Amino acid sequence: MRIEVDFNVCVDHGQCAIAAPDIFRMDDEGHLVFNPNPDASLRADAESAADACPEQAITIFD
Amino acid sequence: MTKHVAVAGAGLGGLRAAEQLRAAGHDGPITVIGAEPHLPYNRPPLSKELLAHELLDGSGGEDGGTDPLAALHQRVAFRRRSSIADVTFRLGAAVTAADLPSGTLTLADGDTVRCDGLIAATGLRPRRLLNLPGPAGPGSGRHVLRTIDDLAGLRAELRAALRDAVPLEPSPAAAGRSPRPAAGPAATTIAGRPLPRVVVVGGGFVGCEVACTALSLGCEVTVVEPLGPPMLRVLGAELAAAVQASHERAGISFVIGQAVIAYTGQDRVTGVVIADGTDPGSARIPGGPASGGHAVAGAVLPADLVIEAIGSIPNTEWLAGNGLDLTDGVLCDNKLAAVTGAYAAVPVTAVGDVARFPNPLFDDVPRRVEHWSMPTDTARRAAATLHAQLSGAPLDPAPFRPLPSFWSDQGELRMWSFGSPGLADDVEITEGDLRELTGGLLATYRRGGQLVGSVALNLPPLRHRQLREALLK
Numbered sequence: 001m002r003i004e005v006d007f008n009v010c011v012d013h014g015q016c017a018i019a020a021p022d023i024f025r026m027d028d029e030g031h032l033v034f035n036p037n038p039d040a041s042l043r044a045d046a047e048s049a050a051d052a053c054p055e056q057a058i059t060i061f062d
Numbered sequence: 063m064t065k066h067v068a069v070a071g072a073g074l075g076g077l078r079a080a081e082q083l084r085a086a087g088h089d090g091p092i093t094v095i096g097a098e099p100h101l102p103y104n105r106p107p108l109s110k111e112l113l114a115h116e117l118l119d120g121s122g123g124e125d126g127g128t129d130p131l132a133a134l135h136q137r138v139a140f141r142r143r144s145s146i147a148d149v150t151f152r153l154g155a156a157v158t159a160a161d162l163p164s165g166t167l168t169l170a171d172g173d174t175v176r177c178d179g180l181i182a183a184t185g186l187r188p189r190r191l192l193n194l195p196g197p198a199g200p201g202s203g204r205h206v207l208r209t210i211d212d213l214a215g216l217r218a219e220l221r222a223a224l225r226d227a228v229p230l231e232p233s234p235a236a237a238g239r240s241p242r243p244a245a246g247p248a249a250t251t252i253a254g255r256p257l258p259r260v261v262v263v264g265g266g267f268v269g270c271e272v273a274c275t276a277l278s279l280g281c282e283v284t285v286v287e288p289l290g291p292p293m294l295r296v297l298g299a300e301l302a303a304a305v306q307a308s309h310e311r312a313g314i315s316f317v318i319g320q321a322v323i324a325y326t327g328q329d330r331v332t333g334v335v336i337a338d339g340t341d342p343g344s345a346r347i348p349g350g351p352a353s354g355g356h357a358v359a360g361a362v363l364p365a366d367l368v369i370e371a372i373g374s375i376p377n378t379e380w381l382a383g384n385g386l387d388l389t390d391g392v393l394c395d396n397k398l399a400a401v402t403g404a405y406a407a408v409p410v411t412a413v414g415d416v417a418r419f420p421n422p423l424f425d426d427v428p429r430r431v432e433h434w435s436m437p438t439d440t441a442r443r444a445a446a447t448l449h450a451q452l453s454g455a456p457l458d459p460a461p462f463r464p465l466p467s468f469w470s471d472q473g474e475l476r477m478w479s480f481g482s483p484g485l486a487d488d489v490e491i492t493e494g495d496l497r498e499l500t501g502g503l504l505a506t507y508r509r510g511g512q513l514v515g516s517v518a519l520n521l522p523p524l525r526h527r528q529l530r531e532a533l534l535k
Contacts, residue, residue, distance in 0.1 A: 012523070013469065013523060014522070014523020014524070014526065015523065015526070017523060017524075017527075018523065018526060018527045018530065026522070026523055026524060030522050030523070051078070051438045052435070052438070054106060054434070054469055055107075056104050056138075056140060056141070059141055060143075062144060
């Protein structure tokens with residue numbers, strides 16, 4: 001599983017970090033950092049994070 | 063036997079319903095039917111970034127001032143997951159009638175679709191101010207904002223108004239964040255030309271977002287709201303007043319406690335007539351519309367553009383005649399199965415803005431919830447329920463208790479709401495300063511002493527997790 005975030009539209013709402021804390025987190029400055037190649041077992045979490053993103057900035061590739 | 067599921071509605075709810083049907087194990091055909099000609103797209107940017115997108119840089123829209131719809135749509139279209147690659151999207155024709163005993167849907171173009179199970183996800187349409195004296199209809203300068211097509215129409219008129227008023231080179235107003243002249247009838251740009259005057263009718267979340275976007279574009283903006291300070295029903299009086307004050311400092315004018323009773327102008331709106339009253343459209347008009355002219359009493363707010371954002375109506379008329387309770391949306395049980403009584407028919411579940419269901423997180427009263435998180439959450443459960451009904455599997459016995467949430471970006475303010483603040487009988491400002499909202503503020507909403515909601519303004523997302531967890535306890 002591969003994850004991409006479109007940083008042209010991401011504005012650090014941070015909802016992905018709530019939905020999938022093992023993949024996404026906010027750094028000390030409040031900006032998003034994430035693991036682009038998470039384990040396949042985190043698929044459901046990754047989809048929840050993509051769904052929860054207000055800007056729909058997250059894409060999941062198989 | 064393979065069962066065919068029809069999803070009525072191709073917005074966020076319809077898309078998520080199709081995805082969740084597959085996730086629940088439904089392997090039969092799925093048809094998603096949409097009134098709009100567009101594949102599902104994300105609506106929140108329509109009042110914010112997509113409304114402002116490239117409107118001031120002089121690009122686009124040369125050909126008659128309109129944007130190519132496909133280009134606008136592309137910017138907000140949802141990505142289509144591989145799990146629904148085989149789902150049929152039947153777009154450009156709304157479902158106009160349903161015969162549930164036979165599982166037959168009739169579409170606006172006369173076609174029929176047969177199904178074994180149905181998910182209702184037809185969403186909302188904007189409420190309109192009907193029967194007001196003055197210009198109405200396309201080209202009148204009166205807008206609503208729900209669809210991409212609405213957006214394209216509004217952008218074309220905004221672009222034209224800004225071209226007339228704002229000098230492109232040099233462009234002090236184009237920065238959008240430069241200090242603005244004080245709002246008022248005589249406000250002008252530096253070049254001496256008048257600013258486009260935008261009146262937003264309705265002080266809810268969409269109205270306030272549009273107002274902030276129009277302000278950032280360099281318009282002179284007035285919000286008219288009869289019922290009280292903006293977003294009163296959700297935020298409560300104290301915070302609503304503070305948000306109003308914050309927006310006023312940014313340059314937006316508010317007319318509170320007045321209702322729109324008429325528009326002035328011949329073919330196009332030139333002004334908004336307001337008068338004391340709390341119910342738009344019902345205020346008594348001296349002389350009445352039958353008098354032929356617009357000789358109505360009341361102040362006139364000059365307007366080049368009007369955006370009406372006075373709430374929404376659930377699209378459920380197409381389900382009439384099937385024994386469902388369509389009083390306000392589609393009445394469902396806690397598992398999102400439409401309440402049908404003893405009635406032989408294909409099973410129906412409901413998703414998103416039209417679903418009226420009890421949420422035990424709060425109480426046993428069925429309610430519709432027009433929050434952005436709801437289509438995704440309700441689709442998961444409604445799809446699982448429908449799949450169980452179609453396959454004969456047992457229904458998930460766990461209560462469905464989704465936590466509603468939504469956000470609203472308004473100028474310098476970023477609001478996040480969790481739970482149902484509108485249910486509260488008590489609001490406490492637990493953090494922050496009402497006079498300086500941008501520094502971060504937390505409002506806590508209780509009913510009978512029980513926590514029912516939180517509103518966070520400009521608080522970091524890490525705090526949101528605590529707020530959610532406190533509500534889910």
